[in-house]
Amino acid sequence: MSFTKARCLILACGNTLRGDDGVGPWLAEWAQQRFQAEAGVRVLSRQQWAPELADEIARVESVLFIDSSAESSPGVIETVAVQPAATAEGLATHHLDAALLLALGRDLCNSLPRNAQLLTIGAGTTEVGEEFSGAVKAALPEACRLLEEIVQHLLSF
Numbered sequence: 001m002s003f004t005k006a007r008c009l010i011l012a013c014g015n016t017l018r019g020d021d022g023v024g025p026w027l028a029e030w031a032q033q034r035f036q037a038e039a040g041v042r043v044l045s046r047q048q049w050a051p052e053l054a055d056e057i058a059r060v061e062s063v064l065f066i067d068s069s070a071e072s073s074p075g076v077i078e079t080v081a082v083q084p085a086a087t088a089e090g091l092a093t094h095h096l097d098a099a100l101l102l103a104l105g106r107d108l109c110n111s112l113p114r115n116a117q118l119l120t121i122g123a124g125t126t127e128v129g130e131e132f133s134g135a136v137k138a139a140l141p142e143a144c145r146l147l148e149e150i151v152q153h154l155l156s157f
Contacts, residue, residue: 075135
């Protein structure tokens with residue numbers, strides 16, 4: 001069996017039982033449906049990003065990280081290019097951010113994706129519950145549009 005490097009990994013993070021924090025897994029589920037027939041797209045959703053994901057990231061040409069953001073205003077969508085952290089020293093083993101995951105892939109697997117993007121949506125609430133805030137619900141159509149646009153762009157490389 002030969003190994004084919006995936007072209008694009010969509011890696012979402014969030015807790016579906018904590019309000020707006022579940023937006024990452026929700027978008028991952030949407031992406032799984034949208035890109036199910038697209039060769040080379042892999043979708044993973046985790047409650048937390050952990051070190052073992054470095055191997056997954058090292059195997060792809062491009063990665064799109066998706067998460068909620070406590071720093072952004074509720075419902076605000078932001079996309080940024082992600083560069084690996086300078087070092088993976090002192091990393092927590094419980095939860096990592098996108099830059100540290102890239103650094104781990106580089107340091108442990110000697111590989112980096114050519115492209116790494118982060119899509120975040122500002123969280124209005126992370127209280128216990130499965131409902132999104134009004135701001136996040138209103139942002140979902142635009143987030144889906146951007147997610148699709150980013151993945152199509154990453155696949156074009």
